[in-house]
Amino acid sequence: MIKLTEKIVQEVIQVRPRQSHKGTFGKILIVAGNQDLGGAAIMNAQAAVFGGAGLVTVATDPVNKTALHARLPEAMVVDYHQDLSNLIAGVDVVLIGSGLGNELTILKQVQKELTDKHKVILDGSALTMMAQENLPLPQGQIILTPHQMEWQRFGQVAIADQAKEDNNWEALVAMNPEPILVLKSDQTQVYLENELYQLTVGGPYQATGGMGDTLAGIIAAFVAQFQDTKKAVLAAVYSHSAIAERLAETAYVTLPTEIAQALPAFMKEMADQNPPL
Numbered sequence: 001m002i003k004l005t006e007k008i009v010q011e012v013i014q015v016r017p018r019q020s021h022k023g024t025f026g027k028i029l030i031v032a033g034n035q036d037l038g039g040a041a042i043m044n045a046q047a048a049v050f051g052g053a054g055l056v057t058v059a060t061d062p063v064n065k066t067a068l069h070a071r072l073p074e075a076m077v078v079d080y081h082q083d084l085s086n087l088i089a090g091v092d093v094v095l096i097g098s099g100l101g102n103e104l105t106i107l108k109q110v111q112k113e114l115t116d117k118h119k120v121i122l123d124g125s126a127l128t129m130m131a132q133e134n135l136p137l138p139q140g141q142i143i144l145t146p147h148q149m150e151w152q153r154f155g156q157v158a159i160a161d162q163a164k165e166d167n168n169w170e171a172l173v174a175m176n177p178e179p180i181l182v183l184k185s186d187q188t189q190v191y192l193e194n195e196l197y198q199l200t201v202g203g204p205y206q207a208t209g210g211m212g213d214t215l216a217g218i219i220a221a222f223v224a225q226f227q228d229t230k231k232a233v234l235a236a237v238y239s240h241s242a243i244a245e246r247l248a249e250t251a252y253v254t255l256p257t258e259i260a261q262a263l264p265a266f267m268k269e270m271a272d273q274n275p276p277l
């Protein structure tokens, strides 16, 4: 077991090269937010934009369009009932599932367009629907971000058995290809290529709806803009809770949107410890 420390973030977040443009830092499609859970799409997208993704498009229920535009003009918004195949073909990263509810048709349509070139984050309702419908993993480099109940459904490991890492590895190796697992709890762990990483920052001030939606957006931003996907996931998991821990020095609860807002300053601080070569 390896403890996650600030070192991983310093390793991943570099000063940006001058010769660059928005395409350099990755294109993300977020598929999230049904009629009732538009906040999840907003929190995904805010975290992705503030986390440094070059271009973010949100495919969501049309009732969420005005709210998304008003909250986050940097993000583009499309109706998730439209044909998303061209959009999917043009992005590097797809984050799907936060607040998606029971939108099974949309999940299936997105999944069939995914290819090996995509980095795919499966969160929230995507995991629950895939478990209920027994859907196979889609193509792409897969990152799963379940909380304990979602992992019980998706990985078929009872919550009580998740404390034993062998049980989680057994479920993971049965999946093909083996995904990266971010198993969220008050003791979040990352299962990644035979190594178990333990988060040692963060705390109960994070127990607020939308906290996981924000983490998923940060992961999307980091894997979109940083070369090494595995390290990018670890750095995202660490940054999310490290920012919360800092905010909690003066706040009883740390809101997901506040964590997103703190990302640019946190990332600059980390990058400044890595002077350009």
Ligand SMILES: NC(=O)C1=CN([C@@H]2O[C@H](COP(=O)(O)OP(=O)(O)OC[C@H]3O[C@@H](n4cnc5c(N)ncnc54)[C@H](OP(=O)(O)O)[C@@H]3O)[C@@H](O)[C@H]2O)[C@@H](O)CC1
Pocket: 036, 037, 038, 039, 040, 041, 097, 098, 099, 100, 101, 123, 124, 125, 126, 128, 147, 148, 149, 150, 184, 185, 186, 209, 210, 211, 212, 213
């Ligand atoms: N503003 C928005 O739009 C928001 C939209 N959201 C979206 O809603 C969708 C549904 O997500 P969900 O997580 O709320 O529901 P579900 O999958 O049924 O899990 C809850 C059940 O699991 C149990 N449980 C056990 N261990 C647990 C653990 N460690 N962490 C958490 N739960 C744990 C828990 O136990 P209990 O609370 O009863 O003790 C309960 O029985 C999803 O797509 C999400 O993105 C949310 O982000 C909120 C803000």
Ligand SMILES: Nc1ncnc2c1ncn2[C@@H]1O[C@H](COP(=O)(O)OP(=O)(O)O)[C@@H](O)[C@H]1O
Pocket: 124, 146, 147, 184, 185, 186, 187, 188, 202, 203, 204, 205, 206, 207, 208, 209, 210, 211, 212, 213, 214, 215
């Ligand atoms: N007591 C706690 N200590 C540390 N982290 C917590 C605690 N409670 C929740 N979290 C973190 O908050 C996030 C919750 O994710 P999730 O349940 O998916 O939220 P949501 O779906 O509402 O956005 C996870 O990253 C989890 O590790």
Ligand SMILES: [Mg+2]
Pocket: 123, 124, 147, 212, 213
């Ligand atoms: Mg969640």
